[in-house]
Amino acid sequence: MNTTIETILNHRSIRKFEDKPLSNEQIRTMVESAQAASTSSFIQAYSIIGVKDKDKKKRLAELAGNQSYVENSGHFFIFCADLHRHAVIGEKEQTDVTMSLESTEKFIVATIDAALAAQNASIAAESMGLGICYIGGLRNKIEEVTELLEMPKYTIPLFGLAVGYPAQQTDIKPRLPFHHIYHEEVYNQDLGSYSEQLDGYNQTISDYYQARTSGKRTDTWTGQMANMLKQPKRLGMKEYLENQGLTKR
Template sequence: MNATIETILAHRSVRDFEDKKLTKEQIETIVKCAQSASTSSFIQAYSIIGVTDQAKKDQLASVAGNQSYVAKNGHLFVFCADFYRHEVIGEMEDANILQTIESTEKFMVGLIDAALAAQNAALAAESMGLGICYIGGLRNDLPKVCELLEIRERVIPLFGMVVGYPAKMNEQKPRLPLEHLYHENRYEAEKESYQQQLLTYNETIKHYYDTRTAGERVETWTEQMARTLSRRTRMYMHEFVKQKGMNKH
């Protein structure tokens, strides 16, 4: 096992950081690593906003459901799908590109580009001994995030990522069995064996929460998923994304 694979396999989200900021050099290295990721047809359809203003961080923490680590960390990055750049290019080159950049296909490209870049950033940070946590909670209120960070049309903040010196490391959460997630040559999902794999995994997760919370939390993965997915959260997203000029047709 090499150092990179060790870093990858050692990942766990960190939610408790020392009071120590990242240096300009660390931030630049992380962003350069993000930019090294592949990008669909060289389109580079994303932007990154670093947030250092404490008042803004406090308000973003409130958007994310009062998660204190969104306010208290070494640095907060916000990853955005970005087609404003391409709108400007359309004007510069006198090319009609609006139909394309407003399509669902290009919305997907923006999301995938941004996520590939983000995961490079995450691993770069972790390889330096820093900890990270993705902040999907920003999607609780993207209009507010856009207002706070003055994010314009054709740019959609997707998630945050807090980075910093870990004050506390959590245990790793066990993942789905490899054979449940990885198929060969065809998507195999014979319902009976598929459900059986989920039941086996449920025992793993029940044990994980039980041990971690000293018996306070007793929940299987399918229970947790059913509970989470029964809540109709962030249903404004469909309209919001369209208003931003993406995923329209």
């Protein structure tokens, strides 16, 4: 096993950072690493907004659900699906690209591009001894975030990435079993083995929480997911996307 794989497998979310900003060199290294990620048809349909200003980070923390580690991070990155530059390209090249930009397919492409870029940036950060935490909570108040960041049409802030020097280390959460994630040739629809794998994973997660909390918490993964999914969230997202000029087709 090489050091790159060790860095990847050692990932954990960090939610407490030292009061120390990232250097400009670290920020640039992360962004350049993000740019090295694969991109569909070379479209590069994403942008990254970095936030250093303490007041703006505080406001973003509030909008994300009062997540203090947004405010207290060494640097806060926001990864955006971005087809605005392609609208500019259409005007520059005197070509009507509207139907493509407003298609669900291109929104998927932009979202994947941004996610790939973010994961490259995260691995780069962790390889430098930094900690990271993804922040999907920005979508709780996505209209306010859009306004705060002065984002144009054909863009949306997908998620944030809080980065900094870890002030504490957390345990690595056990992931789903290998054979539950990895299917060969076809999707495994054997409900018996599928359910058995989930039962085994539930026990693993329950043991993890029990050890971590000295027996105060023993919940299962399927229980967590069922409780989360029974309460639909962010149901206004479709309307928001259409207002931004996306997913109209």
